[in-house]
Amino acid sequence: QVQLVESGGGVVQPGRSLRLSCAASGFTFSNYGMHWVRQAPGKGLEWVAVISYDGSNKYYADSVKGRFTISRDVSKNTLFLQMNSLRAEDTAVYFCAKDQGRGYNYGSIFDHWGQGTLLTVSS
Amino acid sequence: DIQMTQSPSSLSASVGDRVTITCRASRGITSYLNWYQQKPGKAPKVLIYGASSLQSGVPSRFSGSGSGTDFTLTISSLQPEDFATYYCQQSSTSPVTFGPGTKVDIK
Numbered sequence: 001q002v003q004l005v006e007s008g009g010g011v012v013q014p015g016r017s018l019r020l021s022c023a024a025s026g027f028t029f030s031n032y033g034m035h036w037v038r039q040a041p042g043k044g045l046e047w048v049a050v051i052s053y054d055g056s057n058k059y060y061a062d063s064v065k066g067r068f069t070i071s072r073d074v075s076k077n078t079l080f081l082q083m084n085s086l087r088a089e090d091t092a093v094y095f096c097a098k099d100q101g102r103g104y105n106y107g108s109i110f111d112h113w114g115q116g117t118l119l120t121v122s123s
Numbered sequence: 124d125i126q127m128t129q130s131p132s133s134l135s136a137s138v139g140d141r142v143t144i145t146c147r148a149s150r151g152i153t154s155y156l157n158w159y160q161q162k163p164g165k166a167p168k169v170l171i172y173g174a175s176s177l178q179s180g181v182p183s184r185f186s187g188s189g190s191g192t193d194f195t196l197t198i199s200s201l202q203p204e205d206f207a208t209y210y211c212q213q214s215s216t217s218p219v220t221f222g223p224g225t226k227v228d229i230k
Contacts, residue, residue: 044221044222044224045159045161045167045212045224047218047221050219059217059218060218061218062124095167105217106215107155107214108219109157109172110157110169113166113167115166116166
């Protein structure tokens with residue numbers, strides 16, 4: 001069965017960097033797009049970034065563009081989110097989510113989700 | 124960006140009730156509309172994709188309809204395990220956007 005396990009969250013000071021990981025199993029990782037979606041405490045869902053199945057296309061929310069970088073390592077079946085210049089408003093649970101398709105910039109359906117990892121940005 | 128709105132923001136209902144949640148897009152998204160259920164402390168789960176297609180394994184009491192800008196999620200007979208927050212999500216145009224959610228709780 002599909003499993004997505006996030007890690008790397010924690011408490012970090014504003015302006016610092018952190019990298020999140022998402023270990024994938026139970027499906028052919030290289031065939032599907034992958035996303036990061038976040039949820040601030042007590043708030044709704046906010047899409048963050050997508051990477052296409054082959055890593056050739058990446059798209060970002062305006063709120064993180066230029067600060068966050070999504071990547072994938074097919075050899076390790078792992079998705080990453082490198083987060084730089086962190087701000088208090090980046091505080092959230094970060095979910096990785098599998099796309100039902102190739103991960104283009106339209107038609108995304110999040111058919112499997114990880115349990116999430118909490119990032120707290122605070123001094 | 125396409126803005127998604129949902130109504131109501133919350134509702135109270137009883138087991139067995141028919142529940143309808145509405146989602147509206149700020150411009151036409153054809154049928155690129157998905158619905159998710161989220162329970163406290165858990166990840167969201169997709170219920171409906173493409174506005175009206177039931178995701179595998181989802182009970183048939185859930186149904187979706189609509190196209191263009193106006194969409195509906197219906198739960199035909201509310202069950203105890205359905206008390207949760209429901210989100211719509213458009214994937215017609217990047218960036219993907221979600222509605223603000225509708226919380227369904229026990230009357």
